[in-house]
Amino acid sequence: MNRLEIETRIRERVPILSNSNEWKKTEKLRKEFVRDYPIKKLMSLQLDQYVIGMGKENRSFCYRLERQLDSLGRILGATAGKFGIYFGRTKADSQQKYRFAKRWGSNEHDVFEAVKSEIINLLESAERDDFEMIRANQISPNFKGKLLFIYYPEKFAPIYSKDHLQHFLAHLNISGKFESPPEMQRALMDYRKTWPKLLAEHPCLFMRFLYDEFNPEIEGSTLDSDSPKTLPILDKALQGSEFIDEFPEGKNSSKEMAKKPPRDYEKHLSNLKSIGTPGEKIVLELEKKRLSAGGRKDLVKKIIYTADIDDRAGYDILSYETDGAKRYIEVKATTGKNLGRGFYISANEFEKSKSLGNYYIYFVFSTITSKPKVFCLKNPTLDKGNFKMEAINYHVTFNTGN
DNA sequence: ATCATGCCTGTTCGTTTCAG
DNA sequence: CTGAAACGAACAGGCATGAT
Numbered sequence: 458m459n460r461l462e463i464e465t466r467i468r469e470r471v472p473i474l475s476n477s478n479e480w481k482k483t484e485k486l487r488k489e490f491v492r493d494y495p496i497k498k499l500m501s502l503q504l505d506q507y508v509i510g511m512g513k514e515n516r517s518f519c520y521r522l523e524r525q526l527d528s529l530g531r532i533l534g535a536t537a538g539k540f541g542i543y544f545g546r547t548k549a550d551s552q553q554k555y556r557f558a559k560r561w562g563s564n565e566h567d568v569f570e571a572v573k574s575e576i577i578n579l580l581e582s583a584e585r586d587d588f589e590m591i592r593a594n595q596i597s598p599n600f601k602g603k604l605l606f607i608y609y610p611e612k613f614a615p616i617y618s619k620d621h622l623q624h625f626l627a628h629l630n631i632s633g634k635f636e637s638p639p640e641m642q643r644a645l646m647d648y649r650k651t652w653p654k655l656l657a658e659h660p661c662l663f664m665r666f667l668y669d670e671f672n673p674e675i676e677g678s679t680l681d682s683d684s685p686k687t688l689p690i691l692d693k694a695l696q697g698s699e700f701i702d703e704f705p706e707g708k709n710s711s712k713e714m715a716k717k718p719p720r721d722y723e724k725h726l727s728n729l730k731s732i733g734t735p736g737e738k739i740v741l742e743l744e745k746k747r748l749s750a751g752g753r754k755d756l757v758k759k760i761i762y763t764a765d766i767d768d769r770a771g772y773d774i775l776s777y778e779t780d781g782a783k784r785y786i787e788v789k790a791t792t793g794k795n796l797g798r799g800f801y802i803s804a805n806e807f808e809k810s811k812s813l814g815n816y817y818i819y820f821v822f823s824t825i826t827s828k829p830k831v832f833c834l835k836n837p838t839l840d841k842g843n844f845k846m847e848a849i850n851y852h853v854t855f856n857t858g859n
Numbered sequence: 860a861t862c863a864t865g866c867c868t869g870t871t872c873g874t875t876t877c878a879g
Numbered sequence: 880c881t882g883a884a885a886c887g888a889a890c891a892g893g894c895a896t897g898a899t
Binding site: 532539597598599618 | 894895896
């Protein structure tokens with residue numbers, strides 16, 4: 458989604474989501490937890506005040522973080538081993554006792570002290586924004602993510618699964634080098650800051666918004682089976698992308714496949730959209746490189762990402778020739794390696810391709826990979842016999858003429 | 860990378876309780 | 880006695896961890 462679309466969704470959804478006590482309760486729970494377990498006092502926590510599994514009435518640190526604070530991002534599921542040490546049994550051994558992974562130590566006392574100091578170390582690193590230390594911290598990933606959010610709710614997003622984080626970053630087209638989930642949590646919060654409407658609300662509302670708009674679970678099943686379930690981080694694509702000089706020929710180009718329109722055009726469209734924006738970002742990046750390489754760094758700043766601000770312009774990006782002339786670029790992105798299935802062009806884009814002059818269509822191939830290829834087609838004359846065009850959409854209004 | 864593990868949850872299905 | 884509701888054991892599903 459581009460910013461134009463996001464803005465609409467935020468305008469529609471945020472007032473509905475914020476119209477509830479839920480977020481106040483959520484924040485109250487979080488505050489109570491932090492009040493009961495201030496970082497300074499964590500070291501004096503006793504083992505049984507920490508471990509999960511001490512019976513029904515148990516209200517331990519781990520129990521509360523996982524259960525009571527369930528609405529602040531789930532870390533349920535998987536073994537209680539994620540807490541470093543827990544009390545209970547295993548399938549093979551029904552005896553109730555303290556359980557822990559060997560890497561933490563050889564007895565429950567040592568293990569608990571190690572886990573505690575690791576938690577404190579994590580929170581202190583977060584205070585300093587020391588991501589290297591946060592990354593190196595041995596606390597299990599989901600537990601780590603939740604601790605970070607609970608203690609620093611303005612710095613880290615309440616989303617802990619690496620897959621989900623990647624999924625959202627990809628859909629919001631946020632690029633950057635993310636070596637660990639906490640960095641993604643931070644990137645999402647930085648993104649939130651760019652939307653005053655979101656910034657004014659609780660971070661958990663932002664989380665809800667993301668899950669509503671880009672639900673990772675639902676999406677996996679609705680996408681075409683050949684689409685990847687999670688988009689890779691855009692940054693890799695940006696680095697690996699390059700221009701190519703030849704139009705890639707596919708086995709089926711302009712033969713049978715081209716004849717087949719998609720079965721469900723609407724669904725096909727929404728899939729196209731999800732790869733369209735990454736395609737545009739890739740082209741933006743390549744244009745910057747091209748102008749820099751051509752000695753026109755001054756023009757780099759003047760490139761305009763039109764698609765982000767005006768979806769009726771008929772082109773996606775306004776770039777420049779090295780002599781300063783305008784270059785209008787329409788981006789057509791595909792996950793495929795060639796254009797065997799043809800491409801779609803709107804009536805508006807088609808008109809602009811004829812009227813705007815220096816008009817390019819940039820075809821981005823292998824879009825959702827780490828090595829996208831971009832082919833530039835200058836001033837295409839689509840209706841002069843080089844291409845076969847077929848109308849698949851009409852705009853229809855009622856005839857009130859008589 | 861891949862696999863086995865064991866945790867928690869929701870669901871099912873059978874049993875018990877109790878009012879009418 | 881009957882049907883509804885409550886209870887609870889068993890099971891399957893989902894998932895991140897930890898081991899290999």
